[in-house]
Amino acid sequence: MKFTLKIWRQNDAKSKGKFVTYKIDNISSDSSFLEMLDQLNQRLINNDDSISVPGCPVHYDHDCREGICGMCGLYINGRPHGPDKGVTTCQLHMRKFKDGATIVIEPWRAKAFPLIRDLVVDRTALDTIIQAGGYISVKTGSAMEANSTPVPKHLAEKAMDAAACIGCGACVAACPNGSAMLFVGAKVAHMAYLPQGKPEAMRRVQSMVKVMDDCGFGNCSNAYACEYECPKEISVTHIAKMNRDFLQANLMSEKEIA
Amino acid sequence: MDINAKIPQGPIESKWTKYKADAKLVSPANRRKIDIIIVGTGLAGASAAASLGEMGYNVKVFCYQDSPRRAHSIAAQGGINAAKNYPNDGDNIFRLFFDTIKGGDYRSREANVYRLAEVSNHIIDQAVAQGVPFAREYGGFLDNRSFGGAQVSRTFYARGQTGQQLLLGAYSALSRQIAAGTVELLTRRDIVDIVLIDGKARGVIARNLITGEIERHAAHTVVLGTGGYGNVFYLSTNAKGSNVTPVWKAYKKGALFANPAFTQIHPTCIPVHGDYQSKLTLMSESLRNDGRIWVPKKEEDVQKLRNKEIRPRDIPEEDRDYYLERRYPAFGNLVPRDVASRAAKERCDAGFGVYTGLAVYLDFKDAIERLGRDNIEKKYGNLFQMYEKIVDENPYETPMMIYPAVHYTMGGLWVDYELMSNIPGLFVIGEANFSDHGANRLGASALMQGLADGYFVLPYTIANYLADEIKIPHFTTDAPEFAEAEKEVKDSISKLMNVNGKRSVDDIHKELGHIMWEHCGMGRTEEGLKEGIQKVKELKKEFWSNVKVPGTAETFNEELIKAGHLADFIELGEVMMQDALNREESCGGHYRMEHQTPEGEALRHDDKFTYVANWKFTGEDSPAELIKEELKFEAVELKTRNYK
Numbered sequence: 014m015k016f017t018l019k020i021w022r023q024n025d026a027k028s029k030g031k032f033v034t035y036k037i038d039n040i041s042s043d044s045s046f047l048e049m050l051d052q053l054n055q056r057l058i059n060n061d062d063s064i065s066v067p068g069c070p071v072h073y074d075h076d077c078r079e080g081i082c083g084m085c086g087l088y089i090n091g092r093p094h095g096p097d098k099g100v101t102t103c104q105l106h107m108r109k110f111k112d113g114a115t116i117v118i119e120p121w122r123a124k125a126f127p128l129i130r131d132l133v134v135d136r137t138a139l140d141t142i143i144q145a146g147g148y149i150s151v152k153t154g155s156a157m158e159a160n161s162t163p164v165p166k167h168l169a170e171k172a173m174d175a176a177a178c179i180g181c182g183a184c185v186a187a188c189p190n191g192s193a194m195l196f197v198g199a200k201v202a203h204m205a206y207l208p209q210g211k212p213e214a215m216r217r218v219q220s221m222v223k224v225m226d227d228c229g230f231g232n233c234s235n236a237y238a239c240e241y242e243c244p245k246e247i248s249v250t251h252i253a254k255m256n257r258d259f260l261q262a263n264l265m266s267e268k269e270i271a
Numbered sequence: 272m273d274i275n276a277k278i279p280q281g282p283i284e285s286k287w288t289k290y291k292a293d294a295k296l297v298s299p300a301n302r303r304k305i306d307i308i309i310v311g312t313g314l315a316g317a318s319a320a321a322s323l324g325e326m327g328y329n330v331k332v333f334c335y336q337d338s339p340r341r342a343h344s345i346a347a348q349g350g351i352n353a354a355k356n357y358p359n360d361g362d363n364i365f366r367l368f369f370d371t372i373k374g375g376d377y378r379s380r381e382a383n384v385y386r387l388a389e390v391s392n393h394i395i396d397q398a399v400a401q402g403v404p405f406a407r408e409y410g411g412f413l414d415n416r417s418f419g420g421a422q423v424s425r426t427f428y429a430r431g432q433t434g435q436q437l438l439l440g441a442y443s444a445l446s447r448q449i450a451a452g453t454v455e456l457l458t459r460r461d462i463v464d465i466v467l468i469d470g471k472a473r474g475v476i477a478r479n480l481i482t483g484e485i486e487r488h489a490a491h492t493v494v495l496g497t498g499g500y501g502n503v504f505y506l507s508t509n510a511k512g513s514n515v516t517p518v519w520k521a522y523k524k525g526a527l528f529a530n531p532a533f534t535q536i537h538p539t540c541i542p543v544h545g546d547y548q549s550k551l552t553l554m555s556e557s558l559r560n561d562g563r564i565w566v567p568k569k570e571e572d573v574q575k576l577r578n579k580e581i582r583p584r585d586i587p588e589e590d591r592d593y594y595l596e597r598r599y600p601a602f603g604n605l606v607p608r609d610v611a612s613r614a615a616k617e618r619c620d621a622g623f624g625v626y627t628g629l630a631v632y633l634d635f636k637d638a639i640e641r642l643g644r645d646n647i648e649k650k651y652g653n654l655f656q657m658y659e660k661i662v663d664e665n666p667y668e669t670p671m672m673i674y675p676a677v678h679y680t681m682g683g684l685w686v687d688y689e690l691m692s693n694i695p696g697l698f699v700i701g702e703a704n705f706s707d708h709g710a711n712r713l714g715a716s717a718l719m720q721g722l723a724d725g726y727f728v729l730p731y732t733i734a735n736y737l738a739d740e741i742k743i744p745h746f747t748t749d750a751p752e753f754a755e756a757e758k759e760v761k762d763s764i765s766k767l768m769n770v771n772g773k774r775s776v777d778d779i780h781k782e783l784g785h786i787m788w789e790h791c792g793m794g795r796t797e798e799g800l801k802e803g804i805q806k807v808k809e810l811k812k813e814f815w816s817n818v819k820v821p822g823t824a825e826t827f828n829e830e831l832i833k834a835g836h837l838a839d840f841i842e843l844g845e846v847m848m849q850d851a852l853n854r855e856e857s858c859g860g861h862y863r864m865e866h867q868t869p870e871g872e873a874l875r876h877d878d879k880f881t882y883v884a885n886w887k888f889t890g891e892d893s894p895a896e897l898i899k900e901e902l903k904f905e906a907v908e909l910k911t912r913n914y915k
Contacts, residue, residue, distance in 0.1 A: 025826070041545050043663075048549050051777070058775045058821055058830065069822050072829055074337065076510040078550045080657065081435055082341040097660075104660050129481055130827045137458070140338050144450040148443035149402045153322040153726050154393070156400035160357065163411025173404040173429060176436060180340055209402050 014040045014107055017115040018053065020071055026128050032117075033066055042108040046095060047075050047085060049107055050118075072131040080104040080244065083179035086186070087132055088119040093183035093242045101181060101244040121182055123191035125229040136182050138228040139196060145224035146217040147200045149210050168206045175203035177245045184239035184247075190231030195239035197225050198255035199247050205258055215262040215270045222259055272887065272898055274527065277687045278382045283368075283906040287386045290688070291731055295738035302327035305737050306490035306745055308475055310462045310517050312339030314434075314718060315701025316496030317441035318725025324448035326730060331488060332445070333460045333477060335512055340442045343498060343510040344721060347434025348555035348654065350418060350426035351398075351718040353391040358415050362423040364388045369907055371716060374420040374607050375681070375709020376859035376875065377909050378530070380883070380902060382688055383706045390727040391719050395427055397726055401440040405429050417560055418714035420607040420914075426715045431555055431653045437718055441725070460486070461832060462517040464756045465493060465524050465697065472697035473746055475517075476756050478764075480832060483825040485757055487748035491740045492696045492733065495521065496725070499680035499702040501534065503840045503847065504792075505784025507677035508540060508553040514836035515843050518684055518703055526692040527885035527898060529685035529705035531843065532851035535712055535860045536793050537678035538564075538611035541661055542630040551676040552661060554633070555654055556714040559604045561638035561647065562671070564611070565591045566623040566631050576625050583625075583632055583670050594618055602914040609711040609860045609873075610914060612675035616793050617871060619674075626672050634670035675793065679717060681708040681860065682850075685885045685900070689732035690724060696740075698733060700724035705883065710859025764824050767834050772817030776833045779814050783841055786810065791848050796864045800852040807844045814841055846886050846895050853897060856880045877909050 015038035023030030037056070040049050054070035056063060076084040085102040089095035095105045110116065118132065126134040164172075176199070184195035201218050204210030210217075233252060240249045262270060279286040279293075297305065305328050309320045312334040320332040334342060356362040368388035372379060395413070399405065405427050406414040415424040429436040448454040457477070464476040466489075474489040500515035501507035522528045539554045567573050568590050575581045594614055596603045606614075615631050624630055639647050644667060648655070655666050662672065683705040684692050690706070691698050701721040708716065790803025814837065822828040857866040857873035858880070866874045881902050886895040 041547060043544055044547055045549070045661075048547050051549055052547055055775055055777060058819060059773075070830060072827060076336060076341055076512050077343060077346045078511060079346055079508075079552050081346050081432065082336070082343070082510060083338075084336060084341050099656070100660055104657070106660065106663070108663065133827070136337055140340070140446065140456075143443065144446040148447040149400065150447060151397070151400040151444075152325055153318075153397065153444070153730070156393070156396040159355070159392075159395045159399040160412050162399070164407055165411050166407045166409050169404050169407040169411075172402070173436075176402075176404050176429075176439065177432065179435075180338065203404070204402050207402050207404065209400055 014042055014112045016040065016110065016113070019115065019117045021119045022071070022131055023128060025130055030128070035064060035066060038063065040107055042106070044107045045078070045103055046087070046089070046105040046107065047073070047078065047103050072133050074133050075103060078103040081179060083181040086121055086181045086183055088121060088186055090117050093121070093186040094244050099244060099246050101179070121186035123185045125191060125193070126182060126185065138230070139180050139182060139193070141228055142193065142197055142221055142224050143200065146213070146220040149204060150213060162208055164207060172203050172206040175199040175206070175247065175251050178247055179245060181244060183242050183244060185230065187238040187242035188231065189236055189238070190234060192233050193225050193230040194233040194252045194255070195243065195247060195249065197221050198251035201258060202251035202254040205254065214258060215265060218255060218258045219262045219270065274685070274693055274885070274898060274900055275687065276380065276900060277689060279688065283381060283385045286382050287389055294731055294735040297734045297737050297741060299327050301741045303329065304741060304745070305329065306331070307492055307494065307733070308488055308490040309333070309494045309496060310475065311342065311496035311498060311701070312442070312445065313342035313344035313496060313498055313701060314438055314441055314721030315725045317342070317438065317445045318722050319494060319496060319700060319729050320454050321441060321444035321448050322726055322730045323733070324451070324453035327453065330448070330454040331457065331490065332454055333457050333462060335459065335461055335480065337458055339445060339456060339458070340439060342438060343513055344438045344718070345435045346510065347718055348431045348553065349557035350416065350428035350433045350715040351394065351437060352418065352425050352715040353395045353427060353719065354388055354425060355392055355395060357413060358424045360423045362425050366423065367391060367425065370421050371707065371713060372709070372907055373912055374713035375711050376873065376912060377709065377881070377904065378533070378858055378902065379707055379709030381904060381906055385906065386728065387707050387720060387723050390723045393727055394719060394722045398437055398440050401443060403429060403436045403440045416557060417605060419556055419559065419605045419611070420713040428557065431557070431651060434718055437722065441722070461835065463520065463760045463835065465517070465521045466752050466756045467524055467694065468750055468752050471695045474748065474753065476760050478760070481827050483828065485760055487753045487757060489746035489748045489753070491737060491743065491746065492698065494698040494700060494729065495684065495703050496700045497703045499683070500840070500843060501677045501680055503783065503844055504677040504787045505780050506543065506548065506551050508537060508551050511550060514839070516836050516839045519839040519843060521684060521692065521694065521697060523888050524694065525888065526694050526697060527685035527887055528682070528846060529883050529885045530682035530850065531847040531886065532791070532854060532861050533681035533710050533859065534677060535608055535679040535681060536612040536675040537608055538615055538675050539633060539673045540676035540678070541658065542626055542672055542674040552657065553676070553678060554658060554671060554673060556608070558633060558651060558654060561642070561650070562604065562633040562635050563593055563637060564595050564604055564631055564633055565593045566618045566625060568592045570622060573623055573625065577628065584636070592623070599914045606914045607711055607713060612793060613862060615675055630672040630674045632670035633673045635666065636670070639667065679712055681705065681710060681712055685883065689735060690729055691732070691736060696736065698729060700729055710861055764831070767818070767831065767838070768820055768824050770815060770818050770820070772819050774817050775819055776830055776837055779810065779818060780837050780840070783807070783810055783837070783844055787844055787847070791851055794862055794864050795851050797852065800848045804845055804848045807841060807848065811841050814838065849895060850884055850886060853884060854880055875911070881909070
């Protein structure tokens with residue numbers, strides 16, 4: 014297969030970026046999207062004649078290459094993780110594109126994700142939100158026997174649905190407001206559904222929402238693009254759960270929450 | 272050189288209790304005065320950092336990814352073992368210990384493995400309390416399934432994402448400590464050297480991967496939880512960034528590398544399909560609970576399948592060879608990984624492999640008929656989806672194709688009972704150490720070991736070491752040892768940048784992978800290993816004279832990062848083959864063709880090789896020196912493994 018790639022190139026956060034067009038051929042339809050970019054980089058490194066624009070290899074984040082670490086994330090033809098549903102960029106295969114197609118590749122664009130280089134952005138803000146309360150405060154060694162708290166199966170399943178989030182940031186990139194509500198909602202809901210997470214549920218939701226706002230993420234206006242583009246197909250109902258808990262927490266006194 | 276494993280006296284059941292009773296402690300007031308560096312944020316590193324931070328130590332934790340949540344523990348699919356005996360099927364701590372020793376083909380240290388089994392139940396308690404959403408039954412109680420090498424159901428799981436959920440549990444505990452200020456997190460850093468002062472580990476040199484800046488970090492003690500070295504094969508199930516560099520730097524500073532040849536080839540991976548391929552994808556071992564492995568019995572069927580003239584389902588039951596069920600009726604499709612991998616290789620070598628000739632079928636037809644498609648989807652839905660995305664075939668309708676691939680490395684830095692290497696103050700946890708899995712790891716035991724080390728072992732053993740360090744004030748990075756290490760790192764980087772050759776890093780790495788797979792893969796021979804060692808020596812010269820690293824060292828430069836890792840992998844490759852050559856027996860994942868039973872099973876030589884083979888660095892151009900730790904079996908009898 015052959016493709017025309019329009020790739021966002023930018024040396025660092027301070028310099029100005031631009032699209033550079035590369036033509037690439039001889040790509041197997043069984044290649045993953047990242048393997049296609051690997052091959053582009055190999056040709057760039059080797060100053061291959063088939064590459065019209067010489068230069069440094071393109072930088073993009075990637076690690077596990079099996080759709081679970083959340084490291085990869087490219088904005089492909091205007092969609093986070095590209096045209097296939099329910100997959101990350103590393104699980105997207107070239108057979109999903111037409112031979113000869115032009116593919117536009119951009120980084121995640123959001124105020125809270127400053128650009129580092131080319132297609133690599135800084136998603137530290139997602140960690141900062143988790144540090145604000147995305148945990149259950151249990152000390153190592155102080156846990157009680159695991160089966161002493163039965164958890165209804167349907168709640169365990171709902172918690173798992175929410176906990177499947179890989180923290181890639183596609184929801185933020187997809188959102189017209191650059192909102193992280195799906196990411197935060199998934200974590201809030203995961204813990205709030207479980208009896209273990211109940212004691213801190215109110216404090217957790219208040220604290221995480223505040224830090225989310227502080228980090229520069231926008232608000233939710235019910236576009237639902239996040240759910241549509243989420244590689245783990247996490248439901249917006251978790252946002253509803255978060256909003257409900259947030260409202261409830263705001264109606265409670267500080268004493269009740271702490 | 273003498274090494275002492277420091278195994279406590281007394282019967283196996285009471286060693287850990289006795290150790291904990293005798294171990295020295297560091298008081299809460301003194302913990303504030305102690306600095307600890309932890310490298311890696313996988314299950315072992317994250318759980319250790321969270322636990323030690325919570326106790327009041329000053330912890331600094333490093334990872335190469337942008338977030339600690341991305342460490343490759345996250346990719347573990349199937350589950351985590353524990354001896355809870357919830358299914359009432361006869362499990363107990365001794366049995367988990369015994370199965371792990373036997374699964375490891377009697378090449379691990381009894382005392383460490385017993386302790387692992389002993390703390391396994393606490394891990395499940397801890398994870399549940401953290402909110403890990405394990406699978407449950409309708410009554411609300413935890414569900415279990417079976418894994419290879421066991422006849423009980425002791426594996427806890429969270430769909431096909433158990434590693435993810437456990438890592439997120441440890442990550443949440445770590446995040447809590449970062450917020451509390453007890454742990455400082457440094458992301459996008461490579462650890463490029465370990466600094467020793469007066470023979471003790473006192474810090475690291477880090478490279479900031481974004482700015483290229485070289486940084487010094489000092490501490491009272493250094494903990495490595497950096498994972499395994501499977502990427503020496505280029506193609507493996509490891510993450511692309513997984514590397515041996517921190518471990519290798521420790522080796523070159525005098526830490527012993529134990530059993531480097533013990534690598535695990537996982538039987539159920541998606542087969543290789545092209546040269547451009549960048550990694551291999553695992554299909555969880557849990558699939559062997561319900562999937563049946565087979566190849567055609569008739570060679571003409573094999574040809575027709577490869578030519579796509581017929582489909583797998585066209586082959587009648589009587590013409591299928593369910594070779595694991597045939598050879599191992601007692602364990603069937605759930606034999607340990609090394610046994611299953613070799614059996615697949617044997618069938619493919621005999622000409623019965625399908626697809627490219629290097630694949631066998633994993634078939635769910637019977638399970639779907641028995642349990643219904645919905646139930647199979649609930650259990651394995653995400654795995655089936657992953658398979659379909661990669662292979663473009665629907666595994667509900669046609670059997671999966673699988674082939675063995677490099678997955679885990681049992682070898683690693685040598686540690687004593689306290690998880691300390693032979694360098695005082697250098698602790699090694701998780702896959703990076705060698706201690707618990709012998710020559711083969713059982714499924715669902717890696718998660719168990721990582722968390723056991725971080726939550727329940729290291730917090731005790733590190734205190735025993737640090738109790739004697741409380742009078743030493745915080746270290747600064749002004750010591751000449753830091754300056755010297757930093758200079759070496761900078762020199763080595765500029766040497767790499769200045770080779771200016773013609774071959775890309777990936778190109779040379781692929782060649783290393785081919786050499787390792789051909790000469791040090793599933794079937795090893797004396798002749799092949801000797802040839803392999805020569806080839807790796809040549810490749811090392813080629814690398815240092817012909818590698819091409821574009822860009823500069825002062826920016827984000829992925830080619831430079833990869834080049835640094837590859838330089839260490841090449842050196843490791845030689846030591847791995849030296850170890851494989853030395854071990855003239857077959858055990859677990861180490862299979863020497865010269866040493867097999869008439870039925871083709873691994874043949875151990877307990878009289879000569881019941882030891883841990885440790886390799887000591889002696890200089891750039893001289894061969895590593897062998898230092899043995901004899902293994903003594905007191906609680907179990909040394910026996911030939913039998914899964915028939």
